[in-house]
Structure formats: structure tokens, C-alpha cells
Amino acid sequence: MGGSERATFLFTDIEDSCGLWERDTAGMEVDLEKHDRVLREAVESRAGRIFRSAGDSVLARFESAADAVKAAIDAQLRLRATVWGEATPIRVRMAIHDGEAQGRAGDFYGPALNRCARILGVAYGDQILLSRSIRDSVENQLSSVTNLKPLGKVHLRGLEGPEEIYQVGHPGLKADFPPLAGLDTSPHNLPVQLTSFVGRNRDLREINKLLSASRIVTLTGPGGCGKTRLSLKLGEQVLEEFVDGVWFVELHALTNQDAVAGAVASVFSVAERTGQTIEEALAEWLQPKKALIIIDNCEHLLEGVSAFVGGMSAQCPNLKWLLTSRGPVHVHGEAIYRVPTLSVPEEDETRLASITRCAAVKLFTDRASVISSFNLTSASAPHVASICRRLDGMPLAIEVAASWTKALAPRQIAERLGKHLDLLHRASPSKLSKHETLRAAIDWSYDLLVDQERRLFRQLAVFSGGWTLEAAEQVCQLEIDPIHVLASLIDKSLVMTEEGLAGELRYRYLETIREYALERFSETGDEVDVRRRHLQYFMSFAHEAEKGMTGDAQAEWMSRIDLERGNLRAAMRSGLDLDETEPALKMAVSLWRYWYYHGQFSEGSKWLHDLLDGA
Incomplete structure (x- = not known):
């Protein structure tokens, strides 16, 4: 047996086996035989195979995740019913994970097995733990008496990122x-990432060193x-x-240099107080804290961020x-890390092995395999390598190109993208900048869209900070149901999704x-109409929110407004730009309670004054 294959792995071992051997060596020899027999019969009865057994540890492989979980339950039930020697009942801990593994001489190796071993390392005797991927695979395939209890995210020693762990529950089990040891209890607001993180280990190490030596570190580089x-x-x-957490602050929806403090304050729910600015209130709150604050997209507010x-x-x-x-923030004490491309x-x-090792190729392959049945082969590898080189290893450009594997072969993508880039080279003989390369990839992808996709892509630029399906349906006008077109834009990596x-x-x-969509939006004749519909939609939203903030759902409505702050600001700005101050003023009045509860008097007062002056 050789090569790579995907499978489910069950790891088990005996809790405190060293102590058991010390207390009753002869009895432990007998008990271990019973243990081995129970594990072997449970695994084989569910179509599994034990491929490694060392001391009191058992490693088994299954084709089906559900069979692995059922085998673990069977084994625990039988172990609990077994009569053991005089020392102590044997308690076995179990972990199940799946993934790609390298097969060699009947054994298996690779990251999936390492992760399974680390999950086993945080388990207790009599406990069965699952990774998130196993939970997702089996949640509808188990008996009604079996439940999967979420235990939280755990930092596993030596591995990147926390793992969501689940415990198998059953009437006959403890x-x-x-x-769990390593349970993630640190406070934070880091958004959940829906795609895997590829490469960048060296960059992470270097940034960590800078952060250890400096209190302010700026990651610079072109968009994408x-x-x-x-x-x-x-x-x-x-x-x-x-100890006081890691906090993420987004600035992309802001346009005012003075709004930076308010954006950070909203993350910590710090409010202005009489006789105290928002900066003063925030400094008082943060002064004793040991925390890391990540501020994203600073380039358009450099003066405000620096101050x-x-x-x-x-x-x-x-x-x-x-x-x-995209460049230094120019704040005193700033350490700069220029983010390289992949x-x-x-x-x-x-050579396939050499091409596969490159981070850009890994990213292309990872993203392409999510949306299609793509597998990197000796035939496709040179074309993927060409795509990654032509795109200068720019991650966003590569993701956009990879999204087209659902409709085009890598050779076709390389040829079409190459022609587009060659046209730009002929127009400007000097080497394209990273920004121009990214723009070319987005431009090429946009040109491949059908008319309804292009129209929705342009109109969605009116939203600031994201949107819901309902908002898109009300604001954007198409001849067909927007959900189908939106799904197509998601498939092409032009629109991202996140949990609201x-x-x-x-x-x-x-x-x-x-930014690209806004350029295209401004070139069309429907920009004014779309902005008016956006204004009307969020005026209605604000009116509904005003009523909601006086009832039992107040907390929910406050959170909904938090999510839509960028859109509410953009809508009021449209009211000023389009001479539609009446609906914008109604919106500002509806939001007074939100500004009051958040202590954001300055922002509310400014909007009301600006809109009254423009009326």
C-alpha cells in the first residue's frame, strides 16, 4: 500500500497505564489481553482495521466516519462491562479525526494522524472525542440516543489554530x-474563518518576533x-x-479620520460620558488591560489611525x-513587516512534487477542490504553476482564478488569463505592479461573467460592511431571483460569506x-437609483429598529444595528449627496436611542447637524 488517501482514524489508549502496571503487573497482563480483544472485535465488526498497536495504544482506520464512532461506542460499552483485575478498572480514552494520510507498508503517517493524537492527548478515560470535521460528517448518521456535545475550541500542542472538540454522548457511557486542557477561554472577537489557512508559517514567526519586541507592528503590502x-x-x-484578549477592529466602512476612536470603542462597548471625550473614556478603560488590538484597513485613515x-x-x-x-501608518514606535506574496x-x-510544495499552488489547489472535483496531477500542475507565476503569487488573485475550475480546465484558465495580461503588458511595457496584476485578474473574471452577474456585482457595491439576502433583494433589481446570481458570484470568489x-x-x-465594483458601479447609469433604494431600505430598517429597541428584543436590535452601521452611514451620506435629506434625517432621528445607549453622542450629533444643514 502506498500513496495518499483520505480516511477516518480512531486512536485509543489507557489512562494512567504506567500506574496500573506498577500496581499490578501480573493482573495488567491479563487485563491488557481483554482490552485488546474488545478493541479488535469492536473495530472489525464496524468494517475497520487496526493498523498499529503499541503497548496500550490502538490505531484503527475506517472508510466511514459513522462506523468509527459506532465502533468507539461499542468498545466503551463493552469495556465498561468487562470484569478487570484487582488494581483499578481500565479506563480507555478515544479520539476520532479524518483527513489525508500517507500509506506505507500497511501503516499510515501524516498531519491527520498527528492531529488525532493531539486530540487523544486532551481526553479523559472513558471519553470519546471527535474533531469538528467528524462531527459534521456523522451528525445525521447516528442513532437517536447518541448525541454530540460541543466542548469548545482547544489549542492542541504543536499544531496551528484551535480545534473544535465534541464529546460523544450515549446512555451507557459516562x-x-x-x-479539557487547553480549552480556549481567552476573550476575543476574532471572526470565524470559513476557509483553510495556507502557508505563511515563516511570516507568522517573523511577525511574532516583531510583536515581542515592539508594541506597534504594521503589516504592509498591496490589496489582496x-x-x-x-x-x-x-x-x-x-x-x-x-489575558484581556485579542480584538479585531475593521475600518473599511469608515470615511472620517475622527471615527477611528469610535470604531474601537464600539468593540469594547465603551461610551462617551459627560465632560469626557470618547478617546478619554477609552484610555481609562484600556489603561490596565493587557490585550492585542488588530486594526484592519488603515490606509484611507492614516492621519486618524496614527493620532x-x-x-x-x-x-x-x-x-x-x-x-x-497598504503603506506605513507613520506612528511613533511602529515596526513594519512587508507581507510578501506566496x-x-x-x-x-x-516536477509535480516540487510544484506542489509552493504555497501559491497549495492555495489554488485548496480553493479549487472546495468548489469542484479538482485534483492536481502531473498534467495540470504546469498550467497551475503558470497561473500562479503570472499572478505573482497574489493570494486574492489566485483564489479568483481557482474559482473558475468549475467551468474551465487549468490549461484554459492559464491561456485566457495569459492573453489578458499580455494585452496589459503591450499597453505598458514595464513590469506590472502587484496592484495591476490583481486588478487584471479581477478584470478578467468580471469579463467572463454573464450580464445578470455583472449587473448584480456592480449594484452590490452600494453596500458598506456587508449585506443580507433580504437587503440585496430589495435594493438590487434583476430580471431573475438574485439568490441564484449571488450564489454564482460566491462560487467565483467575488463575494464572501460570513455568519451573522x-x-x-x-x-x-x-x-x-x-473598490473595483465601485468603479464599475460609477460607470453605469443606474447608480443613483440603486443608492436611492439603498437609502429607502435602511430608512425602513432604522424605523423598525427604533421600535425594536423599546421591547424585549432590544439587545438583538442593538446587535443588528452594529452589523449595519456601515450601511446606515452610507445611506445617510447618499441622502446628502443626492439631495434626499428627508429620509436620511428620519433615519438619523430613528437611531437616537442607539447612539444614546452606546454613548456615541458626537457621531449622532454630527449627522443630525449635517442633515439639517443640507435640508
Whole structure:
């Protein structure tokens, strides 16, 4: 047996086996035979195979995740019913995970097995733990008496990122255990990432070193090079180092230099007080805290960010700051890390193993395999390598190109993209900048869209900070149901999804793509009509929110307004720009309670004055 294959793995071992051997060596020899027989029969009865057994540990492989879970339950039930020697009943802990593994001489190796071993390492005797991927695979395939209890995210020693762990529950199994070691209890607001993180280990190490030596670190680079994702991953890795948490602040929806403090204050629910500015209130709140604050997309508010971070840094000595910007923020004490693009294969490289090792190729393959049945082969690898080289290893550009594997083969993508880039080279003989390369990839993808996709892509640019399906249906006008067109834009990596309130999906553009969409939006004749519909929709939203904030659902409505703040600001700005101040003024009046409860008197007062002056 050789090569790579995907399978489900069950790992088991005996809790405190060393102590058991010390207390009753002869009895343990007998008990271990009973243990081995129970595990072997349980695994084989569910179509599994034990491929490694060392001491008291058993490693088994299954084709089906559900069979692995059922085998673990069978084994635990039989172990609990077994009569053991005089020392102590044997208690076995179990872990189940799945993934790609390398098969060699009947054995298996690789990251999936490492992760399964680390999950086993945090389990207790009599407990069965599952990874998130196993839980997702089996939740509808088990008996009604079996339940899967979420235990939280656990940081597993030596592995990147926390793992969501679930405990198998069954009437015949022990249910109550102490909290898992490494349980993620650090406070944070880091958004859940729906796609895997590829490469960047060296970058993470270097940024961590800078952050250890400096209190302010700025990640710089062109739009689409991966600054935001890198900052979030770093935040996950250092959670345990900051007792007061890691906090993420987005600035992309802001246009006012003075709004930076308010954006940070809203994350911590810090309010203005009489005789005290929002900066003063925030400094008082943050002064004793040991925390990391990540501020994303600083490039359009450099003056405001520099003044705010510089002031807070002087007053709050235990805070650290991680900023992302297309260039330096120019704040005193700032350390700069220029985020490189992903590694790409050499021009003449044709060997599959060498091409596969490059981070850009790994990203392309990962994203393509999610939306299609794509597998990197010796035939497709040179074309994928060409795509990654032509796109200069820019992560966002590569994701956009990979999304087309649902309709085009890598050779076709490489040819079409190459022609588009060659046209740009002929127009400008000098080497394309990273920004021009990214724009070319988005431009090429846009040109491949059908008319309804292009129209929705342009109109969605009116939203600031994301949108719901209902908002898109009301604001954007198409001849067909927008959900089908929106789904197509998601498939093409032009629109991102994220979880909103109560599990409702929200949609958004990455800022670089929104900038492109806004350019296209301004070129069309429907911009004014779309902005008016956006204004009317959010005027109605604000009116409904005003009523909601006086009832039992007040907390829910406050959270909904938090999510839509960018859209509410954009709608009021449209009221001023389009001379539609009446609905914008109604919106501002409806939001008074929100501003009051949040202590954001300055922003509310400014909007009311501006709209009254423009009326």
C-alpha cells in the first residue's frame, strides 16, 4: 500500500497505564489481553482495521466516519462491562479525526494522524472525542440516543489554530468530565474563518518576533496580498499571551479620520460620558488591560489611525497593536513587516512534487477542490504553476482564478488569463505592479461573467460592511431571483460569506474587490437609483429598529444595528449627496436611542447637524 488517501482514524489508549502496571503487573497482563480483544472485535465488526498497536495504544482506520464512532461506542460499552483485575478498572480514552494520510507498508503517517493524537492527548478515560470535521460528517448518521456535545475550541500542542472538540454522548457511557486542557477561554472577537489557512508559517514567526519586541507592528503590502488573513491567524496563535484578549477592529466602512476612536470603542462597548471625550473614556478603560488590538484597513485613515494609536500607546503601556495598511501608518514606535506574496514554482519547473510544495499552488489547489472535483496531477500542475507565476503569487488573485475550475480546465484558465495580461503588458511595457496584476485578474473574471452577474456585482457595491439576502433583494433589481446570481458570484470568489445573527448568512466584498465594483458601479447609469433604494431600505430598517429597541428584543436590535452601521452611514451620506435629506434625517432621528445607549453622542450629533444643514 502506498500513496495518499483520505480516511477516518480512531486512536485509543489507557489512562494512567504506567500506574496500573506498577500496581499490578501480573493482573495488567491479563487485563491488557481483554482490552485488546474488545478493541479488535469492536473495530472489525464496524468494517475497520487496526493498523498499529503499541503497548496500550490502538490505531484503527475506517472508510466511514459513522462506523468509527459506532465502533468507539461499542468498545466503551463493552469495556465498561468487562470484569478487570484487582488494581483499578481500565479506563480507555478515544479520539476520532479524518483527513489525508500517507500509506506505507500497511501503516499510515501524516498531519491527520498527528492531529488525532493531539486530540487523544486532551481526553479523559472513558471519553470519546471527535474533531469538528467528524462531527459534521456523522451528525445525521447516528442513532437517536447518541448525541454530540460541543466542548469548545482547544489549542492542541504543536499544531496551528484551535480545534473544535465534541464529546460523544450515549446512555451507557459516562457523561461528566473535567474541562479539557487547553480549552480556549481567552476573550476575543476574532471572526470565524470559513476557509483553510495556507502557508505563511515563516511570516507568522517573523511577525511574532516583531510583536515581542515592539508594541506597534504594521503589516504592509498591496490589496489582496493577504494582510487581513495573516493578522487574524496571528491573533489566534497569541490568544493565550493576552489575558484581556485579542480584538479585531475593521475600518473599511469608515470615511472620517475622527471615527477611528469610535470604531474601537464600539468593540469594547465603551461610551462617551459627560465632560469626557470618547478617546478619554477609552484610555481609562484600556489603561490596565493587557490585550492585542488588530486594526484592519488603515490606509484611507492614516492621519486618524496614527493620532489615535499614538495617543493610546502613550497612555496604555500593556496594549499591543497590529495594524494592516497598504503603506506605513507613520506612528511613533511602529515596526513594519512587508507581507510578501506566496511562493511560486520556478519558470522551468515541471516536477509535480516540487510544484506542489509552493504555497501559491497549495492555495489554488485548496480553493479549487472546495468548489469542484479538482485534483492536481502531473498534467495540470504546469498550467497551475503558470497561473500562479503570472499572478505573482497574489493570494486574492489566485483564489479568483481557482474559482473558475468549475467551468474551465487549468490549461484554459492559464491561456485566457495569459492573453489578458499580455494585452496589459503591450499597453505598458514595464513590469506590472502587484496592484495591476490583481486588478487584471479581477478584470478578467468580471469579463467572463454573464450580464445578470455583472449587473448584480456592480449594484452590490452600494453596500458598506456587508449585506443580507433580504437587503440585496430589495435594493438590487434583476430580471431573475438574485439568490441564484449571488450564489454564482460566491462560487467565483467575488463575494464572501460570513455568519451573522442567529445563524443568518451575511455577504460581503473584500475591500479590494469592492473598490473595483465601485468603479464599475460609477460607470453605469443606474447608480443613483440603486443608492436611492439603498437609502429607502435602511430608512425602513432604522424605523423598525427604533421600535425594536423599546421591547424585549432590544439587545438583538442593538446587535443588528452594529452589523449595519456601515450601511446606515452610507445611506445617510447618499441622502446628502443626492439631495434626499428627508429620509436620511428620519433615519438619523430613528437611531437616537442607539447612539444614546452606546454613548456615541458626537457621531449622532454630527449627522443630525449635517442633515439639517443640507435640508
